[in-house]
Amino acid sequence: MSDNSNLFDIDVPSQWCPGCPNFTILETLKKSFTALGLKPQDICLVSGIGQAAKLPHYIKCNFFNGLHGRALPVATGVAAANPMLKTVVTTGDGDCYGEGGNHFLHAMRRNPDITLIVHNNEIYALTKGQASPTTRSGEVRALNPQGTTAPPFNPLAAAIISGCTFVARGFTGDSAQLAELFQAALTHEGLSLVDVVQPCITWKPHPLQWYKDRAKRLPDDHDPQDRASALAMAMEMEETFYTGLYYRADPSPAFAGSCHEQRAYLPMAEQQGLSLEKTRALLQ
Amino acid sequence: MSDNSNLFDIDVPSQWCPGCPNFTILETLKKSFTALGLKPQDICLVSGIGQAAKLPHYIKCNFFNGLHGRALPVATGVAAANPMLKTVVTTGDGDCYGEGGNHFLHAMRRNPDITLIVHNNEIYALTKGQASPTTRSGEVRALNPQGTTAPPFNPLAAAIISGCTFVARGFTGDSAQLAELFQAALTHEGLSLVDVVQPCITWKPHPLQWYKDRAKRLPDDHDPQDRASALAMAMEMEETFYTGLYYRADPSPAFAGSCHEQRAYLPMAEQQGLSLEKTRALLQ
Amino acid sequence: MGEWSIAAAGTAGQGVQTIGEVITVAARKQGYAVFSWKEYESRIRGGQNSYRIRVSEDPKNAPVERMDIVLALNMEAAEKYGFLVKRDGLLLAPESSNKNALAMDFQALANESAGKKIFANAAAAGALAAAMGMNPQGVKSELAARFTEKGAESVAGNESAFQAGYDHAMALCKERRTPSIPDRDQRPEALTNVHEAIAIGAAYAGCRAIFAYPMTPSTNIIGQMAARWEDLGVFWEQVEDEIAAINMAIGASYAGARAMTATSGGGFSLMAEGISLAGMTETPLVIVLAQRPGPATGLPTRTAQGDLQFALNAGHGEFPKIVLAPSDPKEAFHLTVKAFNMADKYQAPVIILTDQHLSDAHFTQDIHPEESEPEYHLARDCENPPYRRYAITREGISPRMYPGQSEHLVCADSDEHDESGHITEDLFNTAPAMAEKRLRKIKAMEREIPEAFTHVPSKSEIILMGWGSSGNALFEAAEQLTQEGRRTGVIHFTHLWPFPELPPLQGEKLFSVENCAFPQLARLVRQETGLSFTGSVLRYDGLPLTGTYIRDLILESL
Amino acid sequence: MGEWSIAAAGTAGQGVQTIGEVITVAARKQGYAVFSWKEYESRIRGGQNSYRIRVSEDPKNAPVERMDIVLALNMEAAEKYGFLVKRDGLLLAPESSNKNALAMDFQALANESAGKKIFANAAAAGALAAAMGMNPQGVKSELAARFTEKGAESVAGNESAFQAGYDHAMALCKERRTPSIPDRDQRPEALTNVHEAIAIGAAYAGCRAIFAYPMTPSTNIIGQMAARWEDLGVFWEQVEDEIAAINMAIGASYAGARAMTATSGGGFSLMAEGISLAGMTETPLVIVLAQRPGPATGLPTRTAQGDLQFALNAGHGEFPKIVLAPSDPKEAFHLTVKAFNMADKYQAPVIILTDQHLSDAHFTQDIHPEESEPEYHLARDCENPPYRRYAITREGISPRMYPGQSEHLVCADSDEHDESGHITEDLFNTAPAMAEKRLRKIKAMEREIPEAFTHVPSKSEIILMGWGSSGNALFEAAEQLTQEGRRTGVIHFTHLWPFPELPPLQGEKLFSVENCAFPQLARLVRQETGLSFTGSVLRYDGLPLTGTYIRDLILESL
Ligand SMILES: Cc1ncc(C[n+]2csc(CCOP(=O)(O)OP(=O)(O)O)c2C)c(N)n1
């Protein structure tokens, strides 16, 4: 094994464009797993469809690469069935906020113990450059030759107002911070959101420099416990996108938590069904 | 015609429970139409499925009573096809924020010229009392005998952060205010949201008094132009629900507006297709 | 020996349900088999609904068209349901409207006897018990049992009103031929319901989780899981929409849990993509599709069998699936266990078709759970490492492990994939081989599909073919027709896909019998066998098929 | 006279598309008919893709299996596509790998001649032009035309590299038999594409709005609307999901606009409930389902005909729908006009089935728009007030007005409803009458369904039955088989539902020919006619059916 290699490396050729910042997310995620002492079998990646959603193929672990837009419900099912797995969703802005918007909304409320990583490139990359929910208004995309008109969806604000207790934004240009955010998110109980600004270098919604000019770490005095100021920062989207941990509160009770506790965290696969005796009694 | 009767009365027996506050919404809406000088043919009501969504049947006007959760996209299609219609969606909390959550999210961004009235009874009434997205946590509902665990969805906050320029909450116990809100919403260009607190007197998520104790008009000094304070008020949900106009900004360009302008507001039904000549030319 | 058919009708909230239930339980305690069903409007209060009861010595688990007695709690109910009364039957109603009607002012009786009009339904129950010739003590004590919680006053009021109604009717009924239901020294089989049997069957079959969105008439399945959580032990979650429901169930199942969902037509439509996902990822999944008349919202509280072809073909692309359809609680229980077993073994979606009628009907029928056994097919370990989730095998079935079970990684993919679960673009070998592997499972599945249930006496002139919910009605129709000189056999399908073998036929006239408007079973049978039908008996008014209905239409079309 | 089949292959981004396009246009300008198609991986960069070109004097609008020349821009492409070369064909590649291969270092040639390796694809184009025996001036000027925008330097570089490649290949090719494409004094018919024909056909048919969510291979339909907005004048909106798409289209259509949506399998699954809604509310709707191999995500950039049965049965409940399937741009254009006309007339959903192959292929074919005419069926006024949206009529078709048109109110309902559009619970009359009314429309629709296209010479031994995209391949297979002494006829379906009449058959051996793994057309034909098939020719590797492929499998199975 070379120096850079790690437990999570796998020999599957990538379908991403060479040099895509998705690789930064991939490598950072692998390193974060390693840093947390996780092993491939401890992890279950769940994704939908899109460039982002191909990530699970490039990491050695369990994965379920499902339908476009449906990663969160699948992951919720996984988290319900096996609380011992570290369930991580890796998805795109189209996958998660477009087709999957309703699940996003309700996952925030339901609070399954999942780390949600959104590769936010403000575009539908795999289908060749259409606008996504996070595309800024006025930008030209494949199906908007005259520019989009709708304002972008604000995932951080949506998460904060919906009860999510871990809301962060990363940037592929700042992998050190990204690693910190991933590790913090992975250890947070309940749903944690890391929306990652991920420039697409092929469809180029913007040149790389554009992102670099705008990405700024949250000011040092930002207090992630302060929901109101987190929300205010999240609403600032025009010229700067602040990166870092916007909001973190004490974890709320996680989805299915009391059921897991009652079953001593036994995976459902190992649980018994209703006994014949009890069945007979109930059928009387 | 009796004193109370109006242009919008229709002789269709109601399927609502006698005394349901839905009748207040119905009557207030009819009066608002009258007050604005609208005629039945000017209006198109669109609804989904639920008790709330039956409203169009009880009012004399055009209507499309569609699928559960899909009122907003149908209404968006109507608004695109005929800008001369006053398109109004009447829906329930389950219909709009549950099954229809993704459309809600994106309608806020797309901004079709629609008035969206949500009968928010914090319950799925028609299907007999299950929790809805707006049910408060800890409350007992048909499928939550031990109480729900998720925090409620906050439609006002969601609308405000998503670019909606008219966000209000009404209460069936305050029909004077409701009438004001309806009329203001109906005259607002683009999407306007009126979430109406509508107690269900049959499944009784709470006794009527519970609502009366908690409903309060927004303080006089509330400035609906101030988005931050509108958002802050919307986030206050625990003990009081403030009613009134939370937020109103200058209308953003409405969905399909430039297309309508270009076609001189001609309904699509009256527009011509591609001429034979031009077709022939394009096929060369 | 005889049998009696009764309907209690009235406005939602007037106590029809209570009357139906106490009569049902009391008749059972007197030693009789009861079959009951309901029909009601899609609203919470108001409207006119009815509760139908069939009482017999031996179980007669099918609805009938006409009633010996109709109890109408108000005059609109009398108006609406009066036609149900048999020629020599009886209508009990507040006012008299025709020669078969007995007028009894239930409210006045209640007021006189118990001081309050709200006891009117107790008076009506008394009148019904009298008209039926039941043991009044039994009904009365059932009534009392239901009101003890509300206090002694309520019990006493109900009792007085009941007695008044009973006495009054006894006096009036004397001259009339009425049913008679004397005590019998016999315990009937259990009172069971199809969706309850599915819920219990699922728990017995090892189902650990159900994810569903409320939709009539499927809601009572997750409702059972929620209400009987302590007993059944199945984790349940009401979700934001049906797409979430099926994808969560798939996620849980991928993670090793036996999981299910339940819905009705509209929700099932929304699940089509998820069904295809289960097909591609080879994830076991049980879906109950409780039918109601469509299209779209249709008649939400009524019954139909209109989703057969859709269920058979739901989901884009090609993949094996299994479609089952019980006709009663016993079949429902055993088919549910089979559904979980087959889903697990073949790693495929299984659809169980029920309908509103089955959802709301109660049958007299014992279920013997030991006749079915949960079989588990998760691989306990990997026999030939490295583990490949989609290893190509002779029968098409790959060993399935669950994520976290061991160091063997479980990689599932909705794209076309290689044996290890990774996306493939290899069109020469991998992609077609995977398509073949998946479809090969159908051959193996077919071995577990029994021949269609067939009862065709030799020299039959007619064969009635039906499926699912109409089972008992088919047999009653065949019996009636045979008695009337038209020897008639029955082929009834509880397994619809893979399509079962049919016995060799002898040129009988074939009729499909379907609770829908556009023959779907007939098309399926023709597609699979080439057989032609003489005709179809179709019912599409939202009500269940009955023996008489079928018989009448067969005779008309002969 | 002859015909030539060429493939240009390489990595996405290497210029395969450019080479294919300039050769296509140049060959057309030389007076030839060209048919081209593409196959490519589901990724943005990398992978190995190919662009296939068939050049002939008369149009030959079908793909073929083997190539006269394969141009491989890199050695992986040579490896992957080398097998495509006919026995006496030619492989042009950077290095030599087998006896049919000509090695030409395109990069070196470009570097030497034009000073930059990036002109390698121009060198390759030159080599290809030489190997094909094309007029080099024509190709060169097409190349120049594409690069003028990039400046004179780019044009010059491309030109030099092209010339170098051309000269080099001319020298090398001399000893080899190569195709030859001399100038011809003939203008071929137009170069057309199915999805383009659908977009233009829709605009011509009066379509005013399209709502869609991106999904390969359907995206280029809304893509045409967006890119050619000024010309086509169709309002378009990219929406949040497919459920929104179909419901918006229904909303617009209810409001009087001719409206459509387009999607692929997964998105179509999500639309099933909306299709049922269109059925119930009797709202005209045109849906293009561009198929790709499933289930689930499947092979997103490949082709298949795997959604036939699903399309026929999509949506819960029972309602009339129409399913059409063009095999080429001309049919696509006319069927699109027909789809809008029929949707409007019968107030029902119409599904047009295409696939990835049709989405990406270009045909040489003139389309004569005047052969179809948009017919509008909106009622201009109410003849018998009061206006009732669902008035029951003999044919089942009610006059349709639009909201806001006049004081007549247009009330549409997804619940079962009465004539005025209000919810009904009347099971005795209204509900069954409405179900009948809707289904009655099928009878009327059937009159507009022509007999299946049939070309069966007398004394045919074999009949090939296919549908949609495979049309021309079927005819080529039949021709080949007939020439080889197996007289073969063709029945090709462009109208699939209502199912068309078939001509009387004479006991020929029937084969269904389908771009899928589990015969679906065969099941449909059997369901509707009782006919049995001798076998099926199935292709499920994501590539289109070809004449040779069909012929080979037929001969194998005889
Ligand atoms: C139901 C469905 N609709 C549409 C698609 C087509 N599709 C695949 S990926 C994609 C967009 C992906 O965008 P995003 O999630 O932002 O990922 P990116 O490619 O940008 O990383 C779409 C629309 C699909 N696979 N399934």
Ligand SMILES: Cc1ncc(C[n+]2csc(CCOP(=O)(O)OP(=O)(O)O)c2C)c(N)n1
């Ligand atoms: C696809 C689909 N899923 C589920 C249903 C069943 N359903 C009908 S109404 C309803 C809930 C309605 O709740 P809400 O919108 O809050 O209206 P309310 O009855 O409370 O006024 C549900 C779940 C349906 N009709 N369609």
Ligand code: SF4
């Ligand atoms: S298309 Fe864009 S997002 Fe996708 S791999 Fe290439 S650079 Fe990355």
Ligand code: SF4
């Ligand atoms: S169930 Fe509740 S919401 Fe519905 S009509 Fe009755 S009181 Fe109103």
Ligand SMILES: [Mg+2]
């Ligand atoms: Mg993206």
Ligand SMILES: [Mg+2]
């Ligand atoms: Mg509600």
